[in-house]
Amino acid sequence: MKLLLHFLLIFSYVSSKGQYLVSSNTSLESCNKIDSCITVNNFSFLFYDETKNEFFLKVDFSNFRSPDGSADNWLNSEQDTSFYFRFMFPKENFPVPASEERQSFKVNGRIFYHKTWKEQPIELTVFLPQKSLMSNTSGITTSSAENYKVNFSIPFVPGDFRDNKATIPNKQVVNINVTLGRINLLKPGMESFLSEVYSQPPR
Numbered sequence: 602m603k604l605l606l607h608f609l610l611i612f613s614y615v616s617s618k619g620q621y622l623v624s625s626n627t628s629l630e631s632c633n634k635i636d637s638c639i640t641v642n643n644f645s646f647l648f649y650d651e652t653k654n655e656f657f658l659k660v661d662f663s664n665f666r667s668p669d670g671s672a673d674n675w676l677n678s679e680q681d682t683s684f685y686f687r688f689m690f691p692k693e694n695f696p697v698p699a700s701e702e703r704q705s706f707k708v709n710g711r712i713f714y715h716k717t718w719k720e721q722p723i724e725l726t727v728f729l730p731q732k733s734l735m736s737n738t739s740g741i742t743t744s745s746a747e748n749y750k751v752n753f754s755i756p757f758v759p760g761d762f763r764d765n766k767a768t769i770p771n772k773q774v775v776n777i778n779v780t781l782g783r784i785n786l787l788k789p790g791m792e793s794f795l796s797e798v799y800s801q802p803p804r
Contacts, residue, residue, distance in 0.1 A: 625782035685713040703728040715762040
């Protein structure tokens with residue numbers, strides 16, 4: 602039901618605004634033991650708010666659950682499936698459009714899960730894909746954030762976000778990997794996609 606509502610919201614926005622959202626390739630890697638790891642691939646949504654100079658990542662864990670209900674996959678026992686990550690990133694930090702250089706930044710972000718915020722630093726790589734570089738050979742620069750791609754990984758421990766009633770906290774470390782992440786500019790009317798976190802202060 603929650604997943605259906607999510608897609609209805611997207612469809613509603615597409616219909617009313619004549620625009621669409623692009624998704625980002627995302628993988629979740631979790632290990633029970635050193636030699637027992639599971640990687641699940643699906644998608645997430647990455648937004649950039651130019652008015653706040655801030656990125657927002659939204660991951661719906663229900664999209665990553667194993668169809669066979671494997672007990673090794675911690676996602677199958679999670680009730681809260683909405684994961685958010687936000688971090689500040691000034692517009693001037695985006696690489697110059699004519700440059701092929703990939704630039705890496707250490708940024709301090711925050712995870713929101715189970716109605717709890719936790720600080721989490723990451724390393725972010727930002728670059729322009731070759732197609733965008735070729736379109737700038739005429740000397741016209743288009744430095745809009747949506748032209749860039751990003752790579753980053755978020756280490757996440759689900760058990761750190763449980764309340765005191767949890768009997769056996771899940772201490773697995775889960776790596777949330779966004780590869781060739783595509784950026785959606787957060788425009789007026791799109792805040793509903795981030796309703797749980799958007800209105801809260803960044804710090």
